[in-house]
Amino acid sequence: MIRLDAKRPARFCDGFTRRDFLHAGTLSLLGLGLPELFAARQARCADPSRDVNCILIFLVGGPSHIDTWDPKPHAPEEVRGPFKPIRTKVPGIHVTEIFPRLARYTDKISLIRSVYHTATAVHDTGHQLMQTGRLFSGGIQYPHVGCILSYLRGPKGAIPPHVLMPKPIGPTGGNMPHGQDAGYLGRAYDPFVLNADPNDPNYRVRDLLPPEYVSAVRVRRRRRLRELVEQSLRGFEASPQAKQYDDAFRQAYTLMTSREAREAFDIHKEPDSVRDRYGRTRFGQCCLLARRLIERGVRFVTINMFETVFNEVTWDIHGSRPFTDILQMKDEVAPNFDRAFTTLIEELVERGLYENTMVIAMGEFGRTPKINPAGGRDHHPGVWTILLGGGPLRGGVVVGESDELGYVPKSRPVTPAEVVATILAGLGFDVHHELPGPQSRPIPLVDYNVQPIRELL
Amino acid sequence: MQARIVTCSCILLLAEVVVAAGPKEPAELRVFPAPIVLWRVGATQRIVVEAIDGDDRAIGDVTPVAELRVADRTIAVLDQQGRLHGLRPGRTKLMVRLGKLTREVEVEVRSGPQPYVPSFRNDVIPVLTRSGCNSGACHGAAAGKGGLKLSLRGYDPQSDFRVLTRQARGRRVDLEHPGRSLLLVKPTMTVPHGGGLRFELGSDEFWILADWIANGCPAPRPDDPVVERVTMLPEHVQLSPGDSQQFVVLAHYSDGTVRDITDRCKYTSSNMVVANVTEHGVAAVEGRGEAQVYALFGNFVAKASVLVPFRTDVAESVFAQAERFNFIDDLVLKKLAELGIPPAPLCDDRTFIRRVYLDATGTLPEPERVERFVADRDPKKRLRLIEELLRTEAFVDYWTYWLSDMFLLSSERLPAPALWAFQRWLREAVAENRSWQTVARQVLTATGSNLQNGAANYFVLHKDVVQLTETTSVTFLGTSLTCARCHNHPLEKWTQDQYYATANLFARVRLKNGKQPGEVVVYDAPDGDVLHPRRGVPMRPAPLDGAPMPADYAGTRRQYLAEWLTSDRNALFARSIVNRVWAALLGRGIVDPPDDLRVTNPASNEPLLERLSAEFVKHGYDLRWLIRTILSSATYQRSSVPSPENAFDDRWYSYYRVRRLTAEVLADAFAYVTAVPDRYRGYPLGTRAIQLPDVKVPSYFLDVFGRPKREQPCSCERQNDASIAQTLHLFNGETLNAKLRSDKGRIARWLAEKIPLGEAIERLYLLALSRKPSEQEKQKLAQALGTDDAPAPLDRPPTREQLEDLFWAVLTSREFTFNH
Incomplete structure (x- = not known):
């Protein structure tokens, strides 16, 4: 006999414990019939034998290519910058001295030194281009590459397929969208946003479990009651905002009722030694959490190294206040990246995950x-360098080169759309597969004239 | 009951929709342009033949199927692309025929300058612009590219001329061997070019540049004719998916000539889902709706609209008989009729009272008020209710908060006394319904102590001229100037010179510390200027496109700015606030986002925005008049339930657009229904979220539900999207759960009073949803609250947990969390 209103919170009178709560929830709503849907969606466009994950690290602010991974030691002084090039594991590939650890991993990752874009040189355009492959225009907002994956493959179990951490990119001056959501695919395919700092000693994903005094039975009863109240909705639920809210409800329920899913987010379960390896910074711990999530079924993780270019020391080194200058990169930003990024690769390799996990680090433009005159460098989308490897991507390759002064690509110019196409191809998709755009207009994953970078695949 | 009424009207609508209007038939042909004047021998003019229907609407480009003939082919001839070439001076006619329809147009070829030498200003620069050479991403960048630096989109012809003819040891133009000029070999990729192929050898572009060089590279002259305006024809077309339409673009020069620039412009479409446009000005219709097609030429933008109705068979009576309460409805229904979108019927009284309470005051109506309203038989009761709400304290609280978002009130940059002074000032302005014109003037010219004169805090929040210039532009004109700080605005007419001329109007604002903590005194210094960063000299102070400040102007520079900004002639001033208020009440700006007014971001209903702005000015910039007028319209009062005929409408207001309550309103609504007030740190118990002067007051709930940070003047700061973090917080977080558990609130009271379950459900529905539950709903809820064997009895008091769970379900439902 089940009594619903007993007052003992820790162990429920129907024999349910909080632990059992987890099992009750495996009948997730999201799961109902959906695997078939996703299977059908991807059947036409993907190689099912490939189950590749991806960690996309967005270097918000735009790293200076000359001072990082495309040194120009023979350029005149006003271009060269203060950092000397160093040799790396792969003969012939040099990076600047502020990335000593990265230098040991150039056999695992490749560099594209000829990425460029021709849109206005503000952060926002680069964010759109690099994460969706397109510049938003004509009223269409395109989906982030991770959201395309969510749409085509769906979740593995109860855990969301795409997690974004720690937060979406905030305002960076351009008042434009940053290309970090599902765009025209609809809010249901937006990433799950962590909204927490895993480096915070009190870090936890908020509200993952009901409070002690709300039993599992009551959670289910509440949900049932809510459904009843909603039954008499008068028809406005068809509107996108109302649908989005309901999706968020279902996803929250799925997440909170799965122990595996909840524990995946629990960075405190990682030994201190591992946490220290990544560096005790927000970015470092995000990299660690990304590895943990990929291990537990998340398909795509987007890490924003910074939330904005204001009120933070970032890659946006204009020199003039409040921005930092070139020299200051070596104090904080570069070592933080160098340590966390290389540890991530190390760990993925050690755990056998690197074979099916791509890791990409890129900014929105060069400098x-x-x-x-302020000792800094300004925005320069004319050419810059990005790093990528893992999964089906080859390591130790340099694609393209910039000219002697680092102004423009000298060979093999690469557009943001080609970068996105490469990620999609790496994930196993036909890059010209068509998605249903606004008013059901078919929109290919990337434009028909865009191909993945074959040298890397 | 209500549900049934709605269903009935849907069926009614469907029945009406079926009544078909006739298919569109061309009634006549029209030629664009007409008459045709070729400004010189050798000039060309693109011709478009358009079918016109009985209502004088352009309904399709029939040039490819029409028969075109020039009477005297020694004067002008047509080529295969539909371009007319002038051969010798004279007059003739162009004859057009399609089936039974015919048309004749006068053609005149003028002699013009002979021989014609391309002009640097009017031929060479447009080629560079159209080919993208001087774009922000290429040689127009602040630092140039590959050693060549042109002015962005050719705004400085003198400098470009110098750069092209004198720099790089003259290699850019080679007078002896024009074909070796870098200006020709680079863009054609005859030699390697970082920017790739811009135009082909032998193309029109190539020949214009080659001709100019071969003629000795004549310099731009002060008496060169300049463009005065640019027009695009036909201005409006109504098409169907799959159609294509050629547009003709004409430049009107100061020497009176009109020249065809159809192949010299750049084109964009505001809505590619509806129409794409090629580089030759041909729009291809892809979907239904409306798109603006823009032709960009120098700093000029011309536009034409492409309307693609969703249906053409909706009976006119559907629109003619739809409710109209004021001019808003006339203009909205006109647009809906053009697009073939039937409007939703009016919402019922219960929906209306809840909706208007939330939109006007951010609060829910008391159940007694709802019942009184429903029982009221006065046909004018909705108007009376609106009037009543505009006089409440809650209205003042709500709109003060709304303005505080706009003015970025936050303790991040303002100490407490200053913050309070600013908030008090705004509150007074709302309470006495100060005209928006006065508010803006008082803010922009504020002087004295920021604690005495709260508006002066505007200058404490935004200390340097750059911030002041840009914030002022977004706040009052809904226009971003940021681009023009470093170069001419790439999508707008604003130049860097204009930016620094405007910035200079703020150059003499000074701050000094007052006597009290947090006190700052704002005053104007007698001298001081802002230097233009590239020119190194101050620009003569002038507001954007206004006249420069006269040397003998009696007031301060700020006063001059305020006078211009708030004048009736500055259309953007009224337009911006009208659009913002509209967005607040109807969920989407007529221009969207609401603070992004620019030529290339079209209004979804331009006549509506124009008229509403004009009326707002006529009514003395009266915000209450504006709010009242919008709330009184049938457009505002339509049902939020879409029908299959209008469900796709995302911008024309055929039905009321639902949206989640904002963070602050939702928090207050929880507190109201549970009768458990919030305690925000540093504020007395019961202070509502909407009354907080500051967004730095800690509240996870408010943050996760999208409270803006008030750091950037951007409507994008407030996030109304749903997220899993929000719903997890409703399930498991403390905000709502603590209110349900409280031993002081409504739940505790009802338990103490032993209110039976049935009555509790009824009261809760009235409080939260402004409606009564149906018998069926009560039964089902009782069942869910009971055991497998027996439903919870409706006539007996529920347990605390039952009541808590019931409240939870209602308070997280969409019927509660949304305004609909």
């Missing part, structure tokens, strides 16, 4: 070759 002006000529050093400005």
Whole structure:
């Protein structure tokens, strides 16, 4: 006999414990019939034998290519910058001295030194281009590459397929969308946003479990009651905002009722030694959490190294206040990246995950070759360098090169759309598979004239 | 009951929709342009033949199927692409025929300058612009590219001329061997070019540049004719998916000539889902709706609209008989009729009272008020209710908060006394319904102590001229100037010179510390200027496109700015606030986002925005008049339930657009229904979220539900999207759960009073949803609250947990969390 209103919180009178709560929830709503849906969606466009994950690290602010991974030691002083090039594991590939650890991993990752875009040189355009492959125009908002994956493959079990951490990119001056959501695919395919700092000693994903005094039975009863109240909705639920809210309800319920899913987010379960390896920074711990999530079924993790370019020391080194200058990169930003990024690769390799997990680190543009009077460099989408490897991507390759001064691509220019196409191809998709756009207009994953970078695949 | 009424009207609508209007038939042909004047021998003019229907609407480009003939082919001839070439001076006619329809148009070829030498200003620069050479991403970048630096989109012809003819040891133009000029070999990729192929050898572009060089590279002259305006024809077309339409673009020059620039412009479409446009000005219709097609030429933008009705068979009576309460409805219904979108019927009284309470005051109506309203038989009761709400304290609280978002009130940059002074100032302005014109003037010219004169805090929040210039532009004109700080605005007409001329109007604002903590005194210094960063000199102070400040102007620079900004002639000033208020009440700006007014971001209903702005000015910038007028319209009062005929409408207001309550309103609604007030740190118990002057007051709930940070003047700061973090918080977080568990609130009271379950459900529905539950709903809820064997009895008091769970379900439902 089940009594619903007993007052003992820790162990429920129907024999349910909080632990059992987890099992009750495995009948997730999201699961109902959906695997078939996703299977059908991807049947036409993907190689099912490939189950590749991806960690996309967005270097918000735009790292200076000359001072990082495309050094120009023979350029005149006003271009060269203060950092010396060093040799790396792969003969012929040099990076600057502020990335000593990265230098040991160039056999695992490749560099594209000829990425460029021709849109306005503000952060926001680069964010859109690099994460969706397109510049938003004509009223269409395109989906983030991770959201395309969510749409085509769906979740593995109760855990969301795409997690974004710690937060979406905030305002960076352009008042434009940053390409970090599902765009025209609809809010249901937006990433799960962590909204917490895994480096915080009190870190936890908020509200993952009901409070002690709300039993599992009551959670289910509440949900049932809510469904009844909603039955008499008068028809407005068809509107996108109302649908989105309901999706969020279902996803929350799925997540909170799965122990595996909840524990995946629990970074405190990682030994201190592992946590220290990544560096005790927000970014470092995000990299660790990304590895943990991939291990437990998340398919795509987007890490924003910074939330914005204001009020933080970032890659946005204009030199003039409040921004930092070139020299200051070596104090904080570069070592933080160098340590966490290389540890991530190390760990993925050690755990056998690197074979099916791509890791990409990229910014929204490069920086002006000529050093400005404030000792900084300004926005320069003319050419820059990104890092990528893992999964089906080859390591130790340099694609393209910039000219002597780092102004423009000298060979094999690469557009953001080609980068996105490469990620999609790496994930196993036909890059010209068509998605249902606004008004059911078919939109290919990337434009028909865009191909993945074959040298890397 | 209500559900049934709605269903009935849907069926009614469907029945009406079936009544078909006739298919569109061309009634006549029209030629664009007409008459045709070729400004010189050798000039060309693209011709478009358009079918016109009985209502004088352009309904399709029939040029490819029409028969075109020039009477005297020694004067002008047509080529295969439909371009007319002038051969010798004279007059003739162009004859057009399609089936039974014919048309004749006068053609005149003028002699013009002979021989014609391309002009640097009017031929060379447009080629560079159209080919993208001087774009922000290429040589137009602040630092140039590959050693060549042109002015962005050619705004400085003198400098571009110098750069092209004098720099790089003259290699860019080679007078002796024009074909070796870098200006020709680079863009054609005859030699390697970082920017790739811009135009082909032998193309029109190539020949214009080659001709100019071969003629000795004549310099731009002060008496060159300049463009005065640009027009695009036909201005409006109504098409169907699959159609294509050629547009003709004409530049009107200061020497009176009109020249065809159809192949010299750049084109964009505001809505590619509806129409795409090629680089030759041909729009291809892809879907239904409305798109603006833009032709960009220098700093000029011309536009034409492409309307693709969703249906053409909706009976006119559907629109003619739809409710109209004021001019808003006339204009909205006109647009809906053009697009073939039937409007939803009016919402019922219960929905209306809840909706208007939330939109006007951010609060829920008391159950007694709802019942009184429903029982009221006065046909004008909705108007009376609106009037009543505009006079409440809650209205003042709500709109003060709304303005506080706009003015970025936050303790991040303002100490407490200053913050309070600013908030008090805004509250007074709302309470006495100060005209928006006065508010803006008082803010922009505020002087004295920021604690005495709260508006002066505007200058404490935004200390430097750059911030002041840009914030002022977004706040009052809904226009971003940021781009023009470093270069001419790429999508707008604003130049860097205009930016610094405007910035200079703020150059003499000074701050000094007052006597009290947090006190700052704002005053104007007699001198001081802002330097233009590239020119190194101050620009003569002038507001954007206004006249420069006269040297003998009696007031301060700020006063001059405020006068211009708030004048009736500055259309953006009224337009911006009208659009913001509209967005607040109807969920989407007529221009969206609401603070992004620019030529290339079209209004979904331009006549509506124009008229509403004009009326707002006529009514003395009266915000209450504006709010009242919008709330009184049938458009505002339509049902939120879409029908299959209008469900796709995302911008034309055929039905009321639902949206989640904002973070603050939702928090207050929880507190109201549970009767458990919030305690925000540093504020007395019971202070509502909407009354907080500050967004730094800690509240996870408010943050996760999208409270803005008030750091950037951008409507994008407030996030109304749903997220899993929000719903997890409703399930498991403390905010709502603590209110349900409280031993002081409504739940505790009802338990103490032993209210039976049935009555509790009824009261809760009235409080939260402004409606009564149906018998069936009560039964089902009782069942869910009971055991497998027996439903919870409706006539007996529920347990605390039952009541808590019931409240939870209602308070997280969409019927509660949304305004609908």
